[in-house]
Amino acid sequence: MYNTIPDIFRREAIEALFGTTTFQNCWQTWQPVIQQLLGANFTENEIINLGDHLSTIFRTTGGIGRGQGELSGGGTAWESLVCWYINLCTVGSRIVAIKKMSLVPNPIQDSITVNYGNFACNTESDLTLIVFPNLNDYNIDIAQLNLLNPVGQQILPLRNxxxxxxxxNFLADRDFSHYEAGIIQCKTNWNDNAQIPMLWDMIYSANGFPGRNISIGRNGYAISGLTRFTYSFATVPTNQRGNYNPNSVSVKRVTNLSGGNYWGNTTTPNVARSLKEIFTNNYVNGFNTNIRNDIRTAIPHLGINNPLSYFAL
Known part of the structure; x- marks a missing residue:
């Protein structure tokens, strides 16, 4: 159990988080706070509702100053916390959140590349979300896979x-049109950064601007070839929550993002939704049953010496 391609991908994405000094240091503070919020005999409700408290959890590691180094370090921590939470809520599904870009299949990386003339660049894709296709190769134990490359040689599922x-890469190329992908730009400060996701979402939604020599995708892959693509914004924010209302400039800038705007607090109508709402809004096709059933099934496997112990709960 929990040995499909998405399952292993999710584990490697979480292990990559714990492999960084920033996340390791923060986790020493975050873990007991998360455990207290969940309680002793938590259910799927408590796990999903962590999305209402991510900002509180994040702030337990100290206030973020205005120096560039502090902003960068805080941003990395926030991205990592959001990545951990999304993967926790999608255990047993075909949805995986990835912070380390090198883990993302090359066809997906190519599809989100923005070309400005001869210069290729990527959005500030803090997190890349992949919804793997609902096809047999993604739903069976990886030990049962028997895939051959174009010259008839078997492709080993694992290396080292x-x-x-x-x-x-082979599967992402073969089944590209069945994949869904999303980008979540994670920022600790809303006021300073709202215009960035607004502009990137415009570029992606317009599928580039040929008249200005701006295009999306390379090597024959583009987001237009995916089943679905969304661009989202997730913020703490470090600014006072009361500063935001439906008429705030920073709120208006992210109101119409294709994937929505979220924060680590409870939903405030017409301002921002709790991050827990991103699943049904953007990635509902990736659940094998539904988010609640998948989490409920996974809970007994989260303990030490169990398949999902890598979440370190």
Whole structure:
């Protein structure tokens, strides 16, 4: 159980978080806070509702100053916390949140590349979300996979205990039109950064601007070839929550993002939704049953020496 391609991908994404000094240091503070919020005999409700408290959890590691280094460090921590939470809520599904871009299949990386003339660049894709296709190869135990490359040679699922990138790229190429993808730009400060996701979402939604020599995608892959693509914004914010209302400039800038705007607090209508709402808004097609059933099934496997112990709960 929990040994499909999405399951292993999710584990590697979380292990990559714990492999960074920033997340390791923050986790020493965050873990007991999260455990207290969940309670002793938590259910799927408590896990999902962590999305209402992510800002509180984030702030337990101290206030973020205005120096560039402090802003960068805080931003990395926030991205990591959001990535951890999304993957926790999608256990057992075909949805995976990835912070480390090198883990993302090459066809997906290529599809979100923005070309300005001869210069290729990527959005500030703090997190890349992949919804793997609902096809047999993504739903069976990886030990049962038997995939052959174009010359008839078997592609090994694992290399050195990790997913074989050749396999991941092969599948993403073969089934590209069945994939869904999303970008979540994560920022600690809303006021300073709202215009950035607004402008990137405009570029993606317009599928580039040919008249200005701006295009989306490369190597024959583009977001227009995916089943669905969304662009979202997730903020703490470090500014006072009361500063935001439906008429705030920063709120208006992200109101119409294709994937929505979210924060780590409870939903405030016409301002921002709790991050827990992103699943039904953007990634509902990736659940094998539904988010509640998938989490309920996973809870017994989150403990030490269980398949999902890598979440460190």
């Amino acid at each position: 205990g990790k997913l074989n990138k050749l396999l991941i």
